[in-house]
Amino acid sequence: MFARIIPIVIKEFLELKRDKWARFRLIVPTLVQILLFGYAATFEVYHVSTAVLDLDHSQESRELISRFTSSDRFDVVKVAQSQRDINTAIDTSDAAVALVIHAGFAELLRKGQGAPLQVIVDGTNSNTALIALGYVNAIAAGFAQDYAADLAQRTAGVRGMKQVQVMLEQRPWFNPDLNGRWFFVPGLIGTLTLVIIVNLTAFAIVREREVGTLEQIMVSPIRPAEFILGKTVPFFVIGLGEVSLIVAVGILWFQVPFVGNPFVLLLGSALFLCSSLALGLLISTICSTQQQAFAMNFFVLNPFFILSGFSFPISSMPQVLQWFTYANPLRYYLVVIRDTFLKGVGLSVLWPQLAALAALAVVLLTTSILRFRKSLE
Amino acid sequence: MKFRRLKAIAIKEVLQIWRDPRSLMIALLLPFTQMFLFGYGVNLDLKHLPVCTFDREGSQLSQSLLKHFQASQYFSIVRNVDSYATIVKAIDDGTCGLAIVIPPDLSARLNDTGSASVQAILDGSDDNTANIAFGYTAAVVNGYSNDIAMTAIDRQGRPLQQTWAMTVQSRVWFNEDLVSRNFIIPGLVAVIMALVGAQLTSLTISREWERGTMELLVSTPVRPIELMFGKLAPYLVLGWLDAAFCLVIAALWFAVPFRGTLLTLFFTTTLFLIVVLSLGYLLSVLIRSQVGASQIALLVTMLPTTLLSGYIFPIDQMPKIIQDITYLMYSRYYVTIIKDVFLKGSSIPELMTPILFMIIYAAAVMVLAARAFRKRLV
Numbered sequence: 001m002f003a004r005i006i007p008i009v010i011k012e013f014l015e016l017k018r019d020k021w022a023r024f025r026l027i028v029p030t031l032v033q034i035l036l037f038g039y040a041a042t043f044e045v046y047h048v049s050t051a052v053l054d055l056d057h058s059q060e061s062r063e064l065i066s067r068f069t070s071s072d073r074f075d076v077v078k079v080a081q082s083q084r085d086i087n088t089a090i091d092t093s094d095a096a097v098a099l100v101i102h103a104g105f106a107e108l109l110r111k112g113q114g115a116p117l118q119v120i121v122d123g124t125n126s127n128t129a130l131i132a133l134g135y136v137n138a139i140a141a142g143f144a145q146d147y148a149a150d151l152a153q154r155t156a157g158v159r160g161m162k163q164v165q166v167m168l169e170q171r172p173w174f175n176p177d178l179n180g181r182w183f184f185v186p187g188l189i190g191t192l193t194l195v196i197i198v199n200l201t202a203f204a205i206v207r208e209r210e211v212g213t214l215e216q217i218m219v220s221p222i223r224p225a226e227f228i229l230g231k232t233v234p235f236f237v238i239g240l241g242e243v244s245l246i247v248a249v250g251i252l253w254f255q256v257p258f259v260g261n262p263f264v265l266l267l268g269s270a271l272f273l274c275s276s277l278a279l280g281l282l283i284s285t286i287c288s289t290q291q292q293a294f295a296m297n298f299f300v301l302n303p304f305f306i307l308s309g310f311s312f313p314i315s316s317m318p319q320v321l322q323w324f325t326y327a328n329p330l331r332y333y334l335v336v337i338r339d340t341f342l343k344g345v346g347l348s349v350l351w352p353q354l355a356a357l358a359a360l361a362v363v364l365l366t367t368s369i370l371r372f373r374k375s376l377e
Numbered sequence: 378m379k380f381r382r383l384k385a386i387a388i389k390e391v392l393q394i395w396r397d398p399r400s401l402m403i404a405l406l407l408p409f410t411q412m413f414l415f416g417y418g419v420n421l422d423l424k425h426l427p428v429c430t431f432d433r434e435g436s437q438l439s440q441s442l443l444k445h446f447q448a449s450q451y452f453s454i455v456r457n458v459d460s461y462a463t464i465v466k467a468i469d470d471g472t473c474g475l476a477i478v479i480p481p482d483l484s485a486r487l488n489d490t491g492s493a494s495v496q497a498i499l500d501g502s503d504d505n506t507a508n509i510a511f512g513y514t515a516a517v518v519n520g521y522s523n524d525i526a527m528t529a530i531d532r533q534g535r536p537l538q539q540t541w542a543m544t545v546q547s548r549v550w551f552n553e554d555l556v557s558r559n560f561i562i563p564g565l566v567a568v569i570m571a572l573v574g575a576q577l578t579s580l581t582i583s584r585e586w587e588r589g590t591m592e593l594l595v596s597t598p599v600r601p602i603e604l605m606f607g608k609l610a611p612y613l614v615l616g617w618l619d620a621a622f623c624l625v626i627a628a629l630w631f632a633v634p635f636r637g638t639l640l641t642l643f644f645t646t647t648l649f650l651i652v653v654l655s656l657g658y659l660l661s662v663l664i665r666s667q668v669g670a671s672q673i674a675l676l677v678t679m680l681p682t683t684l685l686s687g688y689i690f691p692i693d694q695m696p697k698i699i700q701d702i703t704y705l706m707y708s709r710y711y712v713t714i715i716k717d718v719f720l721k722g723s724s725i726p727e728l729m730t731p732i733l734f735m736i737i738y739a740a741a742v743m744v745l746a747a748r749a750f751r752k753r754l755v
Contacts, residue, residue: 021669025672029676032680033680036680036684036685036699037684039695039696039699040684040685040690040695040699041684041690042690042694042695043421043504043505043508043690044504044508044694045508045694046694047693047694049693090550091721091727092727093717096693114544115544116544116545116546117544117545117546118546118547118548119545119546119547119548120547120548120549120550121547121548121549121550122549122550122551123549123550123551123552123553123555123720124551124552124560124716124717124720124721125560125691126421126422126552126555126556126557126559126560127421127505127509127557128691128694129549129552129555130509130512130555131505131508131509131512133512133547133549134508134509134511134512134515136545136547137512137515137516137519137545137547138512138515140545141515141519165491165492165522165525165526166442166483166487166492166493166494166495166518166521166522166525167492167493167494167495167518167522168494168495168496168497168514168515168518168519169494169495169496169497170496170497170499170511170514170515171496171497171498171499172498172499172500172501172507172511173468173498173499173500173501174500174501174502175501175502175504175507176501178501178504178507178508178511179504180504180505182502182504183502183503183504183505290668291667291668291671294668294671294672294675295403298675299407299410302411302414303414303418306414306415306418306419307414307418311689312418312419312420312421313420313421313423313503313506315424315425315426315427315474316420316421316422316423316424317417317418317420318417321417321418335471338502339469339471339502342501342502343469343502345469345470349466349469349470
């Protein structure tokens, strides 16, 4: 049996070695995507362009504004003179946040009567707006708290006023600085491997069918199972190489911490690769030309992407779509990757994910092999 | 340029599209499926984040804080635990994204020193969700703190007055409820147009090569520029159709507020379609195999429009060098335009800068495409 599988394996590797275009497709898009996602894909909010209108001109209002100026979350790009300036700045997108302090701010502040800070936010990108609003609130709360404490201290003897308050200590675990890269770069291991492996497998078989070499192979003594094994083993190896490449770039270049057990990740990757290979096989049984395989890949892979939790949380999706995600191997693999990278949890926590991956791999492999054998006859 | 020859090419192309129903189906179905898939699947709003609580005091005061969390639509309390270890486990296995820990001496501290703190533990592995939850937890605790302060003052018998030295009155413009769908869906229209548009035309010339009909084409008197316009015109109509589908779904089905004018939308969309279609045509001229051309077309449309156009990831948060690169991405301009037309109701004069960039882009790609085509067989 091995005597017949090995030549196929060797043939696949030779084909890859001689196909410059294929090697290019394997490495260049991967690197470009890692770099793009690593640098461009971020939901973090820093240096929000901010316009300021201070109609109070008091020490307090300047103190409040300086808190925004000194924060790296906000860049004051415009000091407006009138409400109209503010409106134009937001309309033309020169500023995404505008702070307006009305006359009488300091007076109300001294009386403790809830001096208003007016904030206008360009909500076009709701995510950025929401996070920026959170920072505005945090800075304002800090200012108010310090001011109240200061006031209480100064008037302590006079009024005996005591500030009653509940504060919040926030502890983000696993990613204390909430660095977006730590979220996206490990996720790429799953998405990029899926695309590359499904593409390679589907194209390798469809090409043979299109060119007509598949018939030649079928008249040779090789059995279908051996042919499938010989075809998929090289891609499995390439897949593992791809995973290692992205892991290496993630850890060495982007400095994403890896706190978990590499063997858990390896196990998850192996199971996920089996599913990807099976998916590629399945696509190859449906398509007869490379053109169709290409369109099919696009149709099939897109939902896998979107419904995986790669960049959009599954818990925010409508219930029906959430059900679909359970059939998506990428969903489970992403949990395995991120948890081993950032949380460092092991088999005791991840076994349901690994079990789901294994089950999906078995189902997909069985269907694809059965279908593939039928498509050969 | 003779209109007669251009028309002949266009008619031939229309017939070819019409008689290849499978490709036509893809061209018309793809926008539908993608709109619904992305429209529902792509969502950044935080709702019902699973929360576990660890109330170490169990007093009336601590329970009322938890009620504040329960009342918020952003959180749903799924578990009340009684040990720290259970919290660790719940966060580790992802059953909870947030844990609220109330110290055993909350009431005592509030009575003695007037200030106490509660702890919020967030699962930071999804930084964006954590960041948004961050803001909401702070708001809930602030509201609670205010309530307590009010009752304290009430009890001390002092005249009721606001104890917060300052209040933040925030107003959000253009997307008042901060619904992520409202900014994602208009951008999505751009992504779909770019994908479908470039795919359609990326096959037109490479197909002639692969099928061998190039020999026929070369022997006709048609000029390269007539060929280009003749080939692009039918796809522009198809593109309009696709765009109309997408825009109708966006405005009517997903109820994204549309505040601009149809004229602005039509003009800018046409401009964008011209860029995308000629880009596909250019690739088709340069690459003689259909698979190669459509793969490259996917590569040059997919990544730039999803990552570098500001469709989801804000451009001003990217490193400087990547921001500079985005100026080369045609979709960046259209994404800006379509979002502004939908949400801000911008008109053509306000959008002059991105429109000018698109015109330059369109002209450059068309000139390149027209010159790349040679009436030669080798």
